Amino acid sequence: MAHLFGAGHDSDAFLIAWTVPEMASTLLIEDAMALLMVPAFSQALARRAAARAGLTRKEARAQDPVRLLVGATLPRLAVLLAAVASVLIVAAPAVVAVLAPGLPDPALAVQCTRMTALTVLSFGLAGYFSAALRAHRSFVPPAAIYVSYNIGIIGTMVALHALWGVRAAAAGVAVGGLLMVLVQLPAFIRNVGFGPPRARVCLSDQAGSAGVRARHRGPGLIRETGPMGAPRSQRDRDRPTLIAFGVIAPVIFFAVFRQSQVLVERFLAASLPPGAISHLNYAQKVAQMPMVLSLMICTVTFPVVAQAMAGGEREKARRRVERDLALAALAVLMGTALVIGYAPQIIQVLFERGAFTHTDTLATASVMRVYGIGLLGHCLVGALSRPFFSTARPTWFPACAMGAGLLVNIVAGALAVGWWGIYGIAAANAAGISTTAALLLTGLGSRIIAIQVRQVAVSIGRLAVSAAAACGTGWIAGPKIADPTLSAALGCLLVPAMFGATGMAIRALEVTALPGQIARFSSQFTQRFRNDR
Structure with missing residues (x-):
């Protein structure tokens, strides 16, 4: 970056746009996501260990608190992050005006911001995968995310700087964010997975029926799982904890x-x-x-x-x-x-x-x-x-x-x-x-x-x-x-x-x-x- 663009107007414009991935990194990888999801996955792992006694492998997989937590959180998180990224792309001129009101020529910063806004989605997924893997004591894939990120930035800059100028660095940020997700994806699938198999509800007069109930309370979803006739204490133990606003607000702020x-x-x-x-x-x-x-x-x-x-x-x-x-x-x-x-x-x-x-x-x-x-x-x-x-x-x-x-x-x-x-x-x-x-x-x-x-x-x-x-x-x-x-x-x-x-x-x-x-x-x-x- 310093070799190609030095320290001047172009690099200043890129760094204004880089504020978006810097903020996203703090919220979605380093601080908020880790501080929320590492304890959540740790508690789910503790419930998994306590709940597996007496269950068959298929039953344990269907009622796995870790996979239930993923199913309850990851899809909603992905939709929310995609929506935020879209808003930032559309509102890039206003974002630049707020971040650097004294910038002489904001047009270049706006173009770069629209590319770096994609990291809101990629960083969120990378941070989620990282938190889950760290709770599972798998540290090598999360440690590789920033290596992948820098490879994406450097490779894109070297390939495109002659055509795009400093915009190549912004495009590299977007590419690097995607690589952060991909480098963790195999380990996440192997260690965690993407959620439990779809529950089958069997109605029988002679046997208890297994089912899944869900209820909404407040801003976050709290999903109850387990046998319909099980004691409430068992259902409370098995349900994944997801995270109402009162819990996430201190971490976000x-x-x-x-x-x-x-x-x-x-x-x-x-x-x-x-x-x-x-x-x-x-x-x-x-x-x-x-x-x-x-x-x-x-x-x-x-x-x-x-x-x-x-x-x-x-x-x-x-x-x-x-x-x-x-x-x-x-x-x-x-x-x-x-x-x-x-x-x-x-x-x-x-x-x-x-x-x-x-x-x-x-x-x-x-x-x-x-x-x-x-x-x-x-x-x-x-x-x-x-x-x-x-x-x-x-x-x-x-x-x-x-x-x-x-x-x-x-x-x-x-x-x-x-x-x-x-x-x-x-x-x-x-x-x-x-x-x-x-x-x-x-x-x-x-x-x-x-x-x-x-x-x-x-x-x-x-x-x-x-x-x-x-x-x-x-x-x-x-x-x-x-x-x-x-x-x-x-x-x-x-x-x-x-x-x-x-x-x-x-x-x-x-x-x-x-x-x-x-x-x-x-x-x-x-x-x-x-x-x-």
Whole structure:
């Protein structure tokens, strides 16, 4: 993208259109869909295990709570997402006007938005498949979705950029979304399926009749299944739980508030000189890589926490959450030290070619260093939100905390953009997300899982000291080597070494215990990979 289109009007127009898949990704893959459907599938799996005793294979398949859940949710979800995508395609001019009112020429952004709107449907299906597979402890296909997505984008851009310009990138987003669905489809069919066989109703005077009843209550469907004459407790146990508005609303508002940070950035940056939106985007995407890697730990263990909460094993959930927070903070802070200390070298290696100039490198690296201040907050918000939504009925507290952080972001950004431009926008983002992280950390222990908040905060503080020392070392050492590739490569060795040495010196337990934890995690991941194969 940077090589072909640089950082200017065309790339800004595409990034306005890319707001649609970014929002869809948050709602339908990373946050809302996962936070809703992983616990739902986990509970259905628990009911399946309890209900299979004494049933034949055919009966168990017909009354499988997992397949019933799929049958009750997936068709309606697909219709809803297709309708939303259609509305976005028709209303693309209005969408662009709202997202970037200061954009000089919105026509190109409108054309790109109409293509990226297709991801609402494809991302929704991909997120649904991913949640179901993760609940079944199948992690390899969901992990491959973004590889497939990027292959679709890059392949389409390379093939069509000479004809379509930046529109080729928007078309690639649509192609990549389709590949995200296809890469998971075989595993989903194998592990989950698309719903139970059609129930046959037999009427007999001598034998009980099997049947299926459905009733509507509120915005969502709650389907009752099982023998007509079975006790109500059995029917309640067997029916799939689907999800009235009061249950999904806290998750949706949390996800929307979280992704709205990007909307705030692009709204404020639209009035700045051309390229500002692109510099912010490149800086954000590179800076967030440590956060994405650190949250893989929580993504893998979220079904474990959800099943522990569903089974009433709160002590097991507490230990798992505290361990995840420590490992995620360690990973993100080590990565933060690298991306701040070696920001110019990293951006130069990744982007400085073709239409992306050295001036773009300096601007992107500078704003990435400001973004890096908020990486710990982003990581903690992702890790801390999962336990809140692992219970049967999600709480409104994360949405309120995220709303408070968004308000800080809006106010601080509006005040700072006039003085510091894109740097003020990035600093406001860091302030807002850090506010949310602090609220979630203090609220988790008193509302959901009794984690030791003070001990967790002290541990994170020690890791932050290690990160500061490693970051300072990299910032000083990076410019000493003229070749950016060699400098960044050596930084990948120097920063972790300094981080570990400082952690050992101040006796940060997470650092001293790291070798054993890496060995255990590698063993578990290898075993799961073999099982998936």
